[in-house]
Amino acid sequence: MTDAIYKTLDRAYMVNWLERLLDCPSPSGYCMQITEMLRAEAERLGYASETTPKGNVIVTVKGQKEGPSIGLTAHVDTLGAMVRSIKSGGTLRMTPIGGYAMQTVEGEYCRVHTRDGRVYEGTVLSTKPSVHVHSDAREWKRDEENMEIRLDEDVRSKEDAAALGIAPGDFISWDPRTRIYPNGWIKSRHLDDKAAVAALFGVLEWFKRTGGTPLRTLRLVFSTYEEVGHGAAWVPTDIEEMIAVDMGALGDDLSGTERDVSICAKDSSGPYDYGMTTRLVALAKREGIGHAVDIYPHYGSDATAALRGGANIRAALIGPGVHASHGMERTHADAIVGTATLLTAYVTDRP
Structure with a gap:
């Protein structure tokens, strides 16, 4: 990669911010706590932000030229669950938030967040969790009605759990189990899409430290409902081009890897803008960025939500390659830095 961008981006900053x-x-x-984190970090870097009525955070970076803005989006919301009901024995039935296979959370540690601010830990289990007890434990279908959360509290009844302040509608978050290694590998839940958020802040940090300015005003939109389909359904009307920055899907006949920047030409919503995608590919080649152009048949993005919401924009989709998405995910710091490099090249080098 060229020294001009890649080697001047702060890799350690992006990795440390991702861990937070x-x-x-x-x-x-x-997403109330994490959006406060975003606003505080943007302010520390010297950039103003605003929060939309539904909780999305928008950071604006003034450009050199007047005219339409470029939007860069990434989502801070993740998969999770909500308490559906308290069962008679004090375990919790849950309802999923986001589209994941139930077996990917079996055995996972979790936190239950009550409406009055208390937090309790627990474990996601099937209702037949032991092969020493249940003859059909292996075959037992892992779907919502056959899963429950065992609380790490002295609860033996519905009344015991309710006495802790737990009630239907309380949010449940998964333990991310983050591991960051000196060789650059990063494994954790929720790299979709916090790895992309780290890349966007890497771009912001680069502008702040180098004194650089994008050619056109940037609107960085950090959405809070992407996993349920409407994260960036509304975007500022001055945005003409929007790059959704989200994890790159890997596997089957896809050519990307965890060290690459994935450039999506088409997903379940149809093809992305021809001119934008072509320019992203050309810039990736010019900058020497490891990249792959792929098709994601089972995928939608914040750009999808914006287009379906009626936004009159051109749109593209890129992001760091992430293996085992919506499960125990893994990426590499090279892909995050590569994503930041490609974005920086795009917003500073428009013809």
Whole structure:
């Protein structure tokens, strides 16, 4: 990669900021703490932000030229769950937030966040959790009605759990189990999409430290409902081009890897803008960024939500490659820095 951008981005800043983001619970609809983190960090870097009525954070970076803005979006909300009901024995039935396979959370540690601010820990289990007890434990279908949360409290009845302040509608977050290694590998839940958030802040930090300015005004939109389909359904009307920055899907006939920047040409909503995608590919080649152009048949993004919401924009989709999405995910710091490099090239080098 060229020294001009890649080697001047602060890799350690992005990785350290990612670790902080991963440590903050933020299932869709429960993003109050993490959006405060975003606003505080943007302010520390010298950038103003605003919060939309539904909780999205928008950071604006003034450009050199007048005219339409470029939007960069990433989502801070994650998969999670909500208490559906308290069962007679004091365990909790849950309802999922986001689209994941139930077996990917079996055995996971979790936190229950009550409406009055208390937090309790627990474990997600099937209702037949032991092969020593249940002859059909292995075959027992892992779906919502056959899963429950065992609380790490002295509860033996519905009344015991209710006495803790737990009630239907309380949010449940998963333990991210983050591991960051010196060789650059990063494994954790919720790299979708906090790895992309880290890349966007890497761009902001680069502008602040170098004194650089984008050619056109940037609107960085950090959404809070992407996992449930309407994260960036509304975007500022001055945005003409929008790049959704989200995790790159890997596997099957896809050519990307965890060290690459994925450039999505088409997902479940249809093809992305031809001109934007072509320019992103050209810039990735010019900058020497490891990248892959792929098709995601089972995928939607914040750009999808914006277009379906009626936004009159051109849109593209890129992001760091993430293996085992919506499960025990893994990426590499190279992909995060590569994503920040490509974005920086795009917003500073428009013809």
